[in-house]
Amino acid sequence: MPINIGNTAFMLLCSSLVMLMTPGLAFFYGGLVGRKNVLAIMMQSFTSLGWxxxxxxxxxxxxxxxxxxxxxxxxxxxxAFMHGVTLDSMYMGNDAGIPLIVHVAYQMMFAIITPALITGAFxxxxxxxxxxxxLTGWLIFVYFPFVHMVWSPSGLLAKWGVLDYAGGIVVHNTAGFAALASVLYVGRRQKVDLKPHxxxxxxxxxGLLWFGWYGFNAGSEFRVDAVTASAFLNTDVAASFGAITWLLTEWLCHEKPKFVGLLTGxxxxxxxxxxxxGYVSVGSAALIGILAGLICYYAVALKNRLGWDDALDVWGVHGVGGLAGTILLGVFxxxxxxxNGADGLLFGNATFFFRQCVAVILSGVWAFLFTYCMLWFINMITPVKVSPAMEESMDEELHGEYAYLE
Structure with missing residues (x-):
């Protein structure tokens, strides 16, 4: 198969965009925590970038x-160690004509950001x-298996007919429910500060996340065609409708429009x-964005009511968002x-809807149970939770550095 220069260039660009999302996540999380804990949370994202x-x-x-x-x-x-991968090796998952090393690079960027998402919870x-x-255990026993089951042509869920265009199951649902398990295992902070610094x-x-998400979603077509364009537009439409829905909902509930709420939405x-x-119309994407703003807003409200200390709302935004999006895919x-997709419940295919529900529940349950048990096991080796004194200034206590000089 000859190399398609246009598709290859596009996928290299998309790989760069997805890579940019991890530093974007570090800035997003860094702004949400306290002044003396900025570097600790940002370092966790950048560590995933390397390790x-x-x-x-x-x-x-x-x-x-x-x-x-x-x-x-x-x-x-x-x-292993890129054994057998050469300049002539081609990605055979479709006929896009991209080198295998491009597929390796693109999928690697997904692997980097997924566990980094979880860090906001604890x-x-x-x-x-x-x-x-x-980070090591979660990748090996949660992320890698679900990538194979959902995105590999020989994967169990892929053969069953489950669809996940760019990571609702593989990325957001697994990370979100792992985050919930982390919150319940680690427990609450000594001092819960809800104000971002x-x-x-x-x-x-x-902004960096939003920009990088075009590579995340449009790039998952692995070529440039009409589906690529619709995935690109659907990404922006859903994000915009989600942002405005969250803004208006919070405005109605708390009488003031909040900038952080707009960004979170x-x-x-x-x-x-x-x-x-890449599987729904632009109109459906707008409706999905509205539902995302409502469902995730009230999921965060429920989390607060139950007293779960999910510090940066990973479960409410990513876990619930990934779950809702996967189920809504089964509808729309x-x-x-x-x-190459499927018809959903609205088009008479109840079987596909059922499969989407089973897959997202399976991934969430496994991510939750394994994460909770793994943290217990890690705690047998080395303490998981920092001391109350360290909570006040993790940058200094853990890393000997400061984000801001006093």
Whole structure:
């Protein structure tokens, strides 16, 4: 198969955009925490940028896309340390004509940001050593298997007919319910400060996330065609409707329009459209954005009422957004907008809707249970939770650095 120069250039650009999302997430989370804990939360995102790449190179890509073991996981030896990958190796998942190394790079960026999303849930509470172990174990036992099951042609859920365009199941649902397990295991902070220390930093981070999300969703077509364009537009439409819906809902409930709410609603819309971006119409994307703003807003309100200390609302935005988006894909999917997709419940296909519901529940339950048990096991090796004194200034206590000089 000859290299398609246009598709290859486009996918390299999309890989760069998705990479940019991880620093964007670091800024987003950094602005939300206190002044003395900025570097600790940002370092967790950048650590994933480095360490996940090492694991991906060693065996991660092979576990995701290597020869299948019962449709659950790929052979970790097949592409280990990029064995057998050359300039002439082509990605054979479709006929887009992109080199295999481009697919390796693009999927690696997804692997980097997914565990980084979880860190916002246990902000200000987890030691760096335990996070490093958590990052390693979670990738191997949660992320890599679900990538294989959903996105590998030989994967169990893929063969069953489950669809996930860009990561509603694989990325947001697994990360969100892992975040909830982390919150329940680690417990509440000694001092819960709900006020972000730097709103402009949050705006910068959300802008980078929004911008990078075009590579996240449009790039998941792996070529440039009409579906790519619709996924691009659907991404922006859902994010915009989600942002305005959250803004208006919070305005009605609290009598003032909040900038952080507007930004959070945009991220909720982005997370919710992710599984459906390339399978639904633009009108459906707008409705999904509205539902995302409402559902995720009230999920965060429920979290607050129950007293769960999900510091940066990872479960309410990403977990619930990924779950809702996957189910809504089962409702609104249309082959008129992607011949390689499916028709959803609105078009008479109740079976597809059922499969989407089963897949998203399975991924959420496994991510929750494994994460909770893994944290318990890590705590047997090294303490997971920092001391109350460290909570006040993790930058200084854990890393000996400062974000701001007094």
């Amino acid at each position: 996940t790449t090492v694991l991906w190179f060693a065996f991660g890509y092979s576990m995701c896309f290597g020869p299948s073991w019962h449709g659950i996981i790929g052979d970790p030896r097949y592409y 902000a200000n509470r987890v030691t760096f050593k335990s996070y490093f172990l958590f 730097n709103v402009p930093l949050i705006a910068l981070g959300s 945009g991220v909720a819309g982005l997370a919710t459209i992710t599984p459906a971006a 999917a249309s082959k008129q907008w992607n011949a």
